[in-house]
Amino acid sequence: MPSIKKLLVANRGEIALRIMRSAKEMGIKTVTVYSEADRQALHVRFADEAVCIGPPSSSESYLRMEKILDAAAQTGAQAIHPGYGFLSENAVFAKKVKEAGLLFIGPSAESIELMGSKLGAKAAVARFNVPLVPGTAEPISDISKAKKIAKDIGYPVLIKASAGGGGKGMRIVDKESEFDEQMERAVSEAKSAFGDGSVFIEKYVTQPRHIEFQIFGDQHGNVVHLFERECSIQRRHQKVVEEAPSSLLTPELRKQMGEAAVNAAKAANYFNAGTIEFIMDADKNFYFLEMNTRLQVEHPVTEQITGIDLVKLQIKIAEGEPLPFKQEDLKINGHAIEVRVYAEDPSNNFLPDIGTLKTYKRPQGHGIRVDDGFEQGMAIPFYYDPMIAKMICHDETREKAIGKTIRAIEEYEITGLETTLGFCRFVMNHPAFRSGHFDTQFVENYFKPEVLLPLADKTEEVIAAALAVFVSESITAQQKAPPAPVTTESKWKKNRSIITG
Ligand code: ADP
Numbered sequence: 280m281p282s283i284k285k286l287l288v289a290n291r292g293e294i295a296l297r298i299m300r301s302a303k304e305m306g307i308k309t310v311t312v313y314s315e316a317d318r319q320a321l322h323v324r325f326a327d328e329a330v331c332i333g334p335p336s337s338s339e340s341y342l343r344m345e346k347i348l349d350a351a352a353q354t355g356a357q358a359i360h361p362g363y364g365f366l367s368e369n370a371v372f373a374k375k376v377k378e379a380g381l382l383f384i385g386p387s388a389e390s391i392e393l394m395g396s397k398l399g400a401k402a403a404v405a406r407f408n409v410p411l412v413p414g415t416a417e418p419i420s421d422i423s424k425a426k427k428i429a430k431d432i433g434y435p436v437l438i439k440a441s442a443g444g445g446g447k448g449m450r451i452v453d454k455e456s457e458f459d460e461q462m463e464r465a466v467s468e469a470k471s472a473f474g475d476g477s478v479f480i481e482k483y484v485t486q487p488r489h490i491e492f493q494i495f496g497d498q499h500g501n502v503v504h505l506f507e508r509e510c511s512i513q514r515r516h517q518k519v520v521e522e523a524p525s526s527l528l529t530p531e532l533r534k535q536m537g538e539a540a541v542n543a544a545k546a547a548n549y550f551n552a553g554t555i556e557f558i559m560d561a562d563k564n565f566y567f568l569e570m571n572t573r574l575q576v577e578h579p580v581t582e583q584i585t586g587i588d589l590v591k592l593q594i595k596i597a598e599g600e601p602l603p604f605k606q607e608d609l610k611i612n613g614h615a616i617e618v619r620v621y622a623e624d625p626s627n628n629f630l631p632d633i634g635t636l637k638t639y640k641r642p643q644g645h646g647i648r649v650d651d652g653f654e655q656g657m658a659i660p661f662y663y664d665p666m667i668a669k670m671i672c673h674d675e676t677r678e679k680a681i682g683k684t685i686r687a688i689e690e691y692e693i694t695g696l697e698t699t700l701g702f703c704r705f706v707m708n709h710p711a712f713r714s715g716h717f718d719t720q721f722v723e724n725y726f727k728p729e730v731l732l733p734l735a736d737k738t739e740e741v742i743a744a745a746l747a748v749f750v751s752e753s754i755t756a757q758q759k760a761p762p763a764p765v766t767t768e769s770k771w772k773k774n775r776s777i778i779t780g
Pocket of ligand 1: 412437443444445446447482483484485487489495513516517556558569570719
């Protein structure tokens with residue numbers, strides 16, 4: 280059994296730090312790579328060794344396989360952890376790492392390749408009786424054929440890029456008269472984002488909830504799930520608040536979905552950490568959406584409720600160890616909520632608001648974890664994902680975790696740029712979120728920039744007064760709201776290469 284003495288982390292920011300912290304605790308030396316924009320970054324300072332791999336643009340640095348492999352050779356690292364985003368779901372990279380005689384901390388290149396195509400993944404899991412959203416099994420380019428299929432499935436439908444990710448190339452079509460235009464847009468978006476214009480059609484699940492299962496497999500054929508994460512609070516089809524467990528699942532439903540998730544992983548002969556994403560309709564029918572073959576951004580909520588360090592487990596599994604537990608050994612302990620702190624302006628359609636962290640003070644206290652990659656005075660680089668931090672609050676119950684999250688948001692001090700913190704406090708206080716009756720249209724149904732209160736204004740009366748006005752509007756909105764169209768993304772976001780899933 281190979282034992283890793285030195286690990287290279289092919290990533291940056293909070294996730295590079297998070298991985299290296301676990302490695303250090305295991306007595307493993309750490310190497311990181313960095314671009315010229317990240318010379319002063321915390322991950323560079325934290326690592327035992329750091330290698331510059333090129334100019335700021337990720338296509339010239341964090342996405343350059345050969346430079347990363349050279350850095351591993353130069354420093355004598357025996358394994359590479361890809362983190363999330365960048366090369367983490369690149370089958371060619373996983374293969375090259377293996378060919379270079381190194382361990383890839385993740386699944387096999389074959390599993391990554393199979394699950395990398397949304398249609399390929401659907402075909403594979405269907406053989407293992409995992410329920411799928413009704414839709415086409417093949418990519419389609421002929422508009423008239425596609426229109427006929429959409430009619431058979433029934434509107435609203437969703438046109439999706441086969442090679443999709445990050446919510447790109449996805450268009451909701453409410454009625455036939457809009458079909459041609461939306462299909463043309465989806466194809467051109469898919470071409471420019473992925474270099475592959477193939478699209479497919481799926482039933483648009485109304486009032487959808489995004490519920491995903493963390494799975495883990497070893498190289499001896501064992502697979503378990505580590506329960507679910509509720510990720511329905513999204514903007515631009517991308518998550519911003521996540522929690523575990525989901526307030527919607529009964530123990531029976533959890534068991535049923537967990538088994539489907541384990542089966543989906545088995546369909547790909549999967550080992551190491553992975554996530555099976557499901558979409559759930561208002562009647563609690565669930566359907567497989569896709570598999571993410573890497574560590575997820577929101578993995579800390581799972582760590583908090585299970586007490587398991589997923590990165591340490593990933594390293595041990597890559598070294599060939601069997602899973603140290605069985606499904607029946609795993610228990611949910613309390614409730615965890617993650618809020619993503621992005622340098623974005625919620626009152627300007629959540630567009631990135633890049634700048635310098637003039638003030639940056641993290642909240643503290645029992646059950647609060649902040650995973651970040653910045654310090655006061657640092658600038659958020661323009662080149663990468665604008666996430667500043669993830670704040671995870673853990674407590675005995677959902678209600679207590681919500682209360683703790685609100686307190687921690689109010690203690691968090693960030694000035695110099697706009698962030699999603701105020702929006703997250705709005706979510707925590709909203710009756711729909713509190714009652715557990717919300718779906719992925721939360722932002723479209725309830726959020727207006729006017730409802731944001733200055734974070735410094737902490738008086739409960741002000742919050743209560745604003746909410747009282749808003750609740751009546753919210754309930755009406757929930758009853759009336761049609762599925763919202765997908766908004767056009769900023770050019771800035773299109774150029775980003777981290778997928779924040
Ligand atoms: P990506 O890989 O681009 O992130 P996903 O397939 O994971 O795309 O979907 C992202 C989000 O889009 C989901 O979390 C959900 O909110 C929404 N979505 C995807 N498919 C459907 C569907 N068939 N019906 C309703 N919403 C969907």
